[in-house]
Amino acid sequence: MRYTPAEIETRWQARWDADPTLYAAEPHSSGKPKFYCLEMLPYPSGALHMGHVRNYSIGDALARFMWMRGYNVLHPMGWDAFGLPAENAALKNNTPPREWTLRNIEQMKVQMRRIGLSYDWAGTEVATCLPDYYRWNQWFFLKMYEKGLAYRKSSKVNWCPQCATVLANEQVVGGCCWRHEDQLVEQRELEQWFFRITKYADELLDGLDTMPGWPEKVRTMQRNWIGRSEGTHVDFAVAATADTPPIRVFTTRVDTIFGATSVQLAPEHPLVKQWAQTDPTLATAVEEMIAQQKAARETGDIGNIEKHGVSTGKKAINPFNGEMVPIWVANYILADYGTGAIMSVPAHDERDFEFAQKYGLPIVRVIAPSLSGGAGDDTEDLALPYTGEAEAVLIDSGEWTGEACLEAQQKMAAFAQQNAFGEKTTTFRLKDWGVSRQRYWGTPIPMINCPDHGLVPVPEDQLPVLLPEKIEITQEGGSPLSKVPSFVNVPCPVCGKPSRRETDTMDTFVDSSWYFYRYTDARNTRAPFDSEKANYWFPIDQYIGGVEHAILHLIYSRFWTKVMRDIGLIHNGEPAERLFTQGMVIKDGAKMSKSKGNVVSPDLMIEKYGADSTRMYALFAAPPDRDLEWQEEGVAGISRFLSRVYRLTTKFSPAIRALHTQTHGDEIPAAGFANQTPKGEALLRLLHQTIAKITEDFSGRWHFNTCIAAIMILMNEISAQEAALENGEIPAATMAEVFRTLILLLSPFAPFLAAELWEQIGHSGVLFRQPWPVADADLARESEIEIPVQANGKLVTVIRVPAGADEEAIKTAALADEKVLSRIAGKTIAKTIVVKGKLVNLVVK
């Protein structure tokens, strides 16, 4: 009998598809512990790639394992279905975005079913581009607006010419568009909608410390992104000008303020603009700096450009000591961080030091390390610039001289506040989330602009604001929706006067910020979801996806969860208990991409080797958190392995079925060591060792590659015992148990083959609802173990001793060994190390 995956898999897929409730979660009252297993939803591009196959194979193996462990499992799937590719396809092939998207979804669903993924399609599937989903985006938008979390403002925004739309800061990667890696992002001044994510900045940051189930890498990336920095605002009055407001600087080192020898403004600081109007020399210099900053920002070189600056000729007054310092404009000061102005302390800041040296500004030391004067002192600390603060004190700093830096920071901030020229403050790198997109294929923003009433929200009972279907899509001239009069022109909800709809759509990251809540109640027409259902399933027990979303989707969805909690929809403050980020799939050492021509098609693999082999290879070739080099020979190898499983099980299945008949169809009694043959005992021992190994790896570290290796070892042994199984040297009941268990262990990885063989050996019922085998420690225990014997740490031989042997017995056995004796002949044993159950090491001279 040949293993024919194409035939087996098609047959089982049809059987599984016939039961739409097969993978449905059970009622909350089931009494079982719940397990929400989630993989990131794909964009429906039309074809799965290997990264998807890997991601979903991991999730599927886990879901099946958890079902078998007795959990009530929610395993949903959906489509991140809005976005630009649909519009590009529309331009290219003249296909409406909706049609194109829905067709892609159908294609990809077929692929997912071919792979045998255990999703509850009927109960959970959502497509974010359909009104029954995106109406809730609009509903949330209105809630945000009510709460002051959605607001409109004009500001400088990132513009991708290829997308012909605005991007959020998170969507700019190294100065380029996240979708177009070679496309530099431009800055444009535009009126836009924003979500006030900065209101949650502290909570988003602090929450990271309470999330041990998330990779440290992702948490670090989010910490950097949020970029909280505690410091002090200090106002420097501008000398000899009554009507100029003071310059507010932000510093984290107010304790160094007595060393400030200049104030530095960003070229785009408002005051610079003002002064430039009457100072052409300054104006030219500043313009150059702005252009240079822009160019550097776009090439990602900001941070490396040579510092330069120009004096404004004005002076500022240090409020702590009344000293006058010059005001400069410098190209290393960023307008959009802090206040766009700093006090420059060359003695205690690397950048200020470099700048001061170039322009000959004074360098005044006001901090000194707390040296003991002894030999242990690091005299390098005496060199400038000196940026230490932990074990350092102030010098030459008026009444604060002698204070420790960290304490002085607190005291001096308080002093500034008492005297009304500053205060303690916190700044963030995180900016509010710009959500307006000048594109068609997205959620319409539910707002109306009335000439009399200004911005008016669309009343809740008028949702959804439907996206018009028949529309001509172009790449230019602003939002496509603005060219659809039937969409744009509406009466004002307040007064009925002719008004204009908002014609921008929402960022598609809005869709994915809360989709996993919708899964818990996907067909709800009255609310985004039922709170009781969400509270049962949340937080997600295991979320699995690519690390590329570490500061996009994963920060937005944390924000969204907190907003939903605050409006009373849910209890949890974080969406996912555990996050797993799988590695990339690589081919010939590089990420698969069309331009490199190294893409491997999952369809082709499945056609050649079957879905079981393809997904099992994706789990076998590397541990799931590491990058995986795709080698087709490896898939062929897995296919050969599955063929062996198939051939041997098929060969012995009549005998196993016969045993069922003898026992009147009851469970075959578990084969213990009673009335056991030596070969049966050995095989049974290996079986239970295998169960223990796989169960452990599944629960802890997810090294599916070693799980599969363990199954192979078991299979190799069964294969080696083929004759013994045939001639009765291994009892039939033992054989039955071995094959039965083998199939159960294989089922999370190769569900099609496992289902086929399960029936073949005479069982019925859905495999993933069978209890996971339990390892019997007594059966797994070896009676005899091997102990390596070393001399001076080098291996001499390996001896066999009874499993329970104590140190003395092991030592005696080791010293009785011939090889050991010849090795130590003529030498004396200085020391003997015996580690029970592990090894013997003889130190000889």
Next chain:
RNA sequence: GCCCGGGUGGUGAAAUCGGCAGACACAGCGGACUUAAAAUCCGCAGACCCUAACAGGUCGUGGGGGUUCAAGUCCCCCCCCGGGCACCA
């Protein structure tokens, strides 16, 4: 520059708590079966030295030092690759 990963045979990898380095595979080589090939099955396989062979020896987890009876694993320094952040005041 800072913060994470990672570096082990020809290749993917394993060694989970300091205890036989290279499990399990891929590719390779040899054999069986076959008229032949494919498929399948059995076997060999870190490098080097020595040997007719058996046996034996030396080296070996990016490099250098250290701790230890014992280091891929722990400590210190350095190199390389991948990712993230970066004039963030």
